[in-house]
Amino acid sequence: MADSISAADALRARRFGLFLHWGLYSIAARNEWMWHRERLPVAKYEQYLKYFEPDLFDPGAWLDRAAAAGMRYVVLTTKHHDGFCLWDSALTDFSIARTPWGRDLVGPVVEAARERGMQVGLYYSLIDWHHPDFPIDGLHPLRDDPEALAANDRRDIARYRTYLHGQVRELLTRYGPIDELWLDFSYQNHVHEGTPVWGGKGADAWGAAELRSLARQLQPGILINDRLGIPGDFVTPEQYQPSDPPTRDGNPVPWEACQTLNGSWGYDRDNQDDKPVDLLVRMLIDTVSKDGSMLLNVGPTARGEFDPRAVAALDGIAEWMRRHARAIDGAGASTFAPPADCRYTQRGDRLYLHLFAWPFETVHLPGLAGRVEHAQFVHDASQIAVREPVPDRPAYATTPGGQDAGTLTLELPVRRPEVAVPVVELFLRG
Numbered sequence: 140m141a142d143s144i145s146a147a148d149a150l151r152a153r154r155f156g157l158f159l160h161w162g163l164y165s166i167a168a169r170n171e172w173m174w175h176r177e178r179l180p181v182a183k184y185e186q187y188l189k190y191f192e193p194d195l196f197d198p199g200a201w202l203d204r205a206a207a208a209g210m211r212y213v214v215l216t217t218k219h220h221d222g223f224c225l226w227d228s229a230l231t232d233f234s235i236a237r238t239p240w241g242r243d244l245v246g247p248v249v250e251a252a253r254e255r256g257m258q259v260g261l262y263y264s265l266i267d268w269h270h271p272d273f274p275i276d277g278l279h280p281l282r283d284d285p286e287a288l289a290a291n292d293r294r295d296i297a298r299y300r301t302y303l304h305g306q307v308r309e310l311l312t313r314y315g316p317i318d319e320l321w322l323d324f325s326y327q328n329h330v331h332e333g334t335p336v337w338g339g340k341g342a343d344a345w346g347a348a349e350l351r352s353l354a355r356q357l358q359p360g361i362l363i364n365d366r367l368g369i370p371g372d373f374v375t376p377e378q379y380q381p382s383d384p385p386t387r388d389g390n391p392v393p394w395e396a397c398q399t400l401n402g403s404w405g406y407d408r409d410n411q412d413d414k415p416v417d418l419l420v421r422m423l424i425d426t427v428s429k430d431g432s433m434l435l436n437v438g439p440t441a442r443g444e445f446d447p448r449a450v451a452a453l454d455g456i457a458e459w460m461r462r463h464a465r466a467i468d469g470a471g472a473s474t475f476a477p478p479a480d481c482r483y484t485q486r487g488d489r490l491y492l493h494l495f496a497w498p499f500e501t502v503h504l505p506g507l508a509g510r511v512e513h514a515q516f517v518h519d520a521s522q523i524a525v526r527e528p529v530p531d532r533p534a535y536a537t538t539p540g541g542q543d544a545g546t547l548t549l550e551l552p553v554r555r556p557e558v559a560v561p562v563v564e565l566f567l568r569g
């Protein structure tokens with residue numbers, strides 16, 4: 140998709156999606172970078188092939204749960220940095236075909252998404268720690284292996300490039316229309332966990348321009364992310380919330396934040412950093428209030444299920460969404476500036492005030508005096524009283540001073556509603 144206006148529209152229509160990181164590392168259950176961290180020899184990592192058998196795999200159940208949480212698209216790791224392919228690629232046998240499961244895992248996820256009217260993105264790692272022609276560099280698991288390093292100049296990036304393009308061709312021709320291609324990642328002059336990475340790779344290594352044209356030729360409507368080393372259709376802040384909507388050359392650029400449930404992308408059994416539901420909901424609201432999309436990750440277990448903590452997170456979001464979807468779906472940034480600890484989202488003449496902290500009795504809304512016809516909580520449609528400003532009233536004893544001209548005041552109950560984030564719906568006057 141060439142022009143960024145349509146990319147922005149497409150992302151806006153998606154808004155909230157499910158990222159899935161799944162592969163051999165799910166068996167290790169200690170983060171998808173474990174091979175890199177533990178510097179394992181190739182044969183040792185390959186052992187996991189023998190044990191990958193996701194007998195509880197049920198993509199319909201995954202996506203029903205995601206859809207209930209308000210997610211409208213899914214992005215699946217078809218191959219991560221370890222090089223293991225979730226589909227039966229004609230170009231390698233380091234794939235699902237060599238596991239006890241033995242059958243394609245990409246197609247069933249794509250089909251389950253389509254059946255539910257969800258869009259589909261495919262994540263594909265540009266980095267490949269398994270391919271024999273991928274030159275060893277500072278991120279590679281063999282980076283300290285003297286024998287492998289001695290043979291490093293026999294690795295031929297041009298041959299790897301042919302493989303990479305061939306695999307992307309397979310993915311973009313086997314599964315019907317694909318909405319998003321999520322390539323990961325370029326790392327020239329890159330610093331990883333505080334250390335500069337030697338041998339980093341970028342656009343030249345990948346044949347970026349050619350790969351992008353190939354993808355567009357095979358899938359004319361596809362959106363491509365920004366990690367190929369050349370500009371993409373959207374940018375991908377990872378594990379942080381931008382303080383302001385991102386820009387490129389001073390202009391707003393479509394963006395999709397990718398976020399984890401606990402800091403790890405792959406299933407990480409002993410991880411204790413689960414974000415509480417209300418924090419996840421606030422992150423989604425913050426994203427929409429800045430006109431972005433949020434891709435929230437689950438790392439399924441090696442048996443093919445979402446673990447109980449992922450289930451609780453998605454179900455908690457679903458519980459909030461059941462009542463508050465209208466403040467998210469089809470909504471985006473507002474031109475009004477919200478008061479402290481609040482975010483606005485807006486859909487036409489409906490302005491949504493998301494209260495991240497619960498104030499005592501009143502909240503003041505600059506610029507909204509005379510503009511609000513009716514105010515109510517979203518969760519129960521109960522009316523909220525509004526008070527127009529009396530700018531020259533002095534404060535005295537129990538009488539608060541009048542607000543500035545232009546500032547509308549809402550009168551809130553003392554008790555905070557029991558929802559993850561309370562939202563007030565403001566019906567604006569035409």
Ligand code: GLC
Nearest residue numbers: 160171172323324377397404
């Ligand atoms: C990264 C990581 C990775 C994860 C991805 C998701 O760059 O290398 O493990 O898949 O980002 O955004």
